[in-house]
Amino acid sequence: METKNIIIEHEKGTATVTINRPDKLNALNKETIEELHFWLKKLDENENVKTVILTGSGEKAFVAGADISEFAHFSDKEGALLAAKGQDLLFNFVENMKTPVIAAVNGFALGGGLELAMSCHFRIASDNAKMGLPETSLGVIPGYGGTQRLAQLIGKGRAMEMIMTAGMIDAQTAKDFGLVNHVVPQADLFATYMTIADKIQRNSPVAIAKAIEAVNANYKDGVNGFEVEIRKFGECFATADFREGTTAFLEKRKPEFAGK
Template sequence: MNTYQNLLVSIEASIASITINREAKLNALNAQTIQELQEALTDALENTEVRGIILTGAGEKAFVAGADIKEFVGLTQEQAVELATRVQTELMDRIATSHKPIVAAINGFALGGGLELAMACQLRIAAEHAKVGLPETSLGIIPAYGGTQRLTHLVGQGRALEIILTGDMLNAARAYEIGLVNAVVPMEQLKTAAEALLRKIFRRSPFAIAAAIEAVNASLEASSGGYQAEIAAFGRCAAGPEFVEGVQAFLEKRPANF
């Protein structure tokens, strides 16, 4: 098993547990963490002993509090498009098309890229104190890792637009109410609830499980061009002046002057 700087990985009873271990940074997705996630997921998906995966964050504050915004600053439109395309295809799509079920155990804030990561998983269970959202418009950009598409598929156009355009956070109960998460449990039960869900799935045919995931994903293929539209729009935003103002305002803890 590989050794990672930003992940903790273990395998027990056919379940691979992958924990993003940057608690001091609220488990934010920087380039190294994304690379390590790609490697850990590939290993788990190729390991014949593994039948399902749990993805979570270290501690009780954050699942993933977002992408590392500093890595977006100064990108040209072309570089922003290249970055979003790479993360979308090499990580998010890899999760979404996994032939093994992946459960996001949302142990705290799942914001921006963190919610996009959770939405790429087949199933989501949230701790009662968790909060989720896509606040990118507050920074002058939009979700770039599939958020505009997967959120719409999960909760519908109207709710997706409200969440994205306002940038507001939702508590776990509201996320469950609108179908964004499958279950809400006390924090101390989060791991066991995710494991129990996978064990229930393990009683079914692995071949049929993989086929079902593929078939459900096929129902979304008609709108697959939306991911490219999202990436292109992100590129335009990331190279624009409002993103500069948005990041500066965020760092200075003041309202942005858009």
């Protein structure tokens, strides 16, 4: 697939995926969502990619929302289909990738942009970042998982207030709420996420993938997260990474994980 709206770069096992629509503040349109799905799937299948960074081009915006012009005249059925397809193709897909995905939030992350950041496994923000779900000011609600993930991350009351007021919060407030893990100066964003990616890559890719499954299980209806954890814990014992990790510990050396 042609990459018209994203840029992909590789460095030391880390793939940086940059949404590149600066004239639209990197707003998500149908084409961009499809490109992201296609290439993120490719990266998730690539054994040489240990971490993925998702960000937006420039310093103004991570993603400043969805491209409203594409759905302003949709019917109720078309709107529901838009949300269902988007969640399946991108937002739920990112959340369930076995490769860790870190959102590097530079500037505005609004509407679908914040929803995309929340679907990542965790978030780092530049100190100029602003985040919000302004959909109710347009007569609609978040449709790409925002009502669910925001409440999971910051609590029901705070999520209700953010959604009802359609307001924005700054990066430090987002950190205080637990919406982002780190806030750093804009100039330090790249170095920070590369440092964290390097720490992740020292550990077993197999174990990390199973940990993602176990943590996510707690947020799925009808799924017992403790039972999933027990099963994934047991599965680790059959892996080469487990044998290497425990052997390296006993031999007092650093492990060399093969991801198998």
